[in-house]
Amino acid sequence: MxxxxxxxxxxxxxxxxxxxxxxxxxxxxxxxxxxxxxxxxxxxxxxxxxxxxxxxxxxxxxxxxxxxxxxxxxxxxxxxxxxxxxxxxxxxxxxxxxxxxxxxxxxxxxxxxxxxxxxxxxxxxxxxxxxxxxxxxxxxxxxxxxxxxxxxxxxxxxxxxxxxIADFLHIPRFRLKAKPDACVSCGKCSRICPMGLNIAEMVKSGRVDNTECINCLECVDGCPKKAIGFGICQKQ
Ligand code: SF4
Ligand code: SF4
Known part of the structure; x- marks a missing residue:
């Protein structure tokens, strides 16, 4: 939806x-x-x-x-x-x-x-x-x-x-969140990412920050294991 x-x-x-x-x-x-x-x-x-x-x-x-x-x-x-x-x-x-x-x-x-x-x-x-x-x-x-x-x-x-600027000043902003333990490395998220990002690898590493990410949430909605979330939070 x-x-x-x-x-x-x-x-x-x-x-x-x-x-x-x-x-x-x-x-x-x-x-x-x-x-x-x-x-x-x-x-x-x-x-x-x-x-x-x-x-x-x-x-x-x-x-x-x-x-x-x-x-x-x-x-x-x-x-x-x-x-x-x-x-x-x-x-x-x-x-x-x-x-x-x-x-x-x-x-x-x-x-x-x-x-x-x-x-x-x-x-x-x-x-x-x-x-x-x-x-x-x-x-x-x-x-x-x-x-x-x-x-x-x-x-x-x-x-x-x-x-x-947000990250430098520790201002919370919209970003993806990884749940590496839930990921089964199926690679679906990387295949459907419209920006062609290797989001599967990022999820496994636990760091899903990438300036090329356009926050479309295709990977969030496409992941069969719900291993990617999102929210407004500070850089970790
Ligand atoms: S779609 Fe989900 S389970 Fe599959 S690689 Fe991506 S994050 Fe991992
Ligand atoms: S939110 Fe969109 S652009 Fe960002 S990693 Fe996921 S699918 Fe790719």
Missing amino acids: RQRVRKGLLIYSALMFPMTFFLLSPFVIVLSASQGVLNGSAMIFGLLLMFSVIGSRLFCGWLCPGGTVQDYISVANNRHWNSKFKNLAKYIIWLMWFSFIVFLWIHNWPIKANFLYFMDINIQYLIIYGIVMSIIYLFTLMTGRRGMCHSLCWMAPFMVIGET
Whole structure:
């Protein structure tokens, strides 16, 4: 039931994406920053960072429209796309992108807030939307399960920063909990993880913290031995 609700939310979010795109766009942030504007995307990303201090990456697993598209593309390419190097790529890209935005904000200071900046759905908007969707589609097709989340996502670093702040300050946040004694090493959790994480190995080690985990709870609901739980708690 929980996974049906999650998938329903993801599909709804994907259907709404043509309307919400300007609130989640890295390009529109750059465009607005170049004109001295703090737009809706910048505000939403800031809110996501704050939310992740408690909610970790629940947004990625339950609401991200780009994630939904990737989950459906993985039918065509279900390969695992998860390694330190592949995951590192998004932080390098993010750092360059975010540094450029900060540069533009400083250059155009004082900046003014305009939540609805670029909201008009016109031809320019549709072209940008089409380009971004094509990148998500093709990149995931070439890489594998949520390849975009692992290597290119411009939003994930904000949430990982939020998680890191929570752990550093010992703030309880949403996380998985392992029950290693209940695990029979069947490997089902790793097979169904949309992020391609080796969650079975993590459960056995008793440490299920991983910044790539999107808190979708597929592993929790799929485990036949109920060896994975979840809750809001501090880092152990
Ligand atoms: S599905 Fe459950 S029992 Fe099987 S490996 Fe994963 S945690 Fe262990
Ligand atoms: S480890 Fe579990 S909760 Fe995390 S992404 Fe994989 S299936 Fe989802």
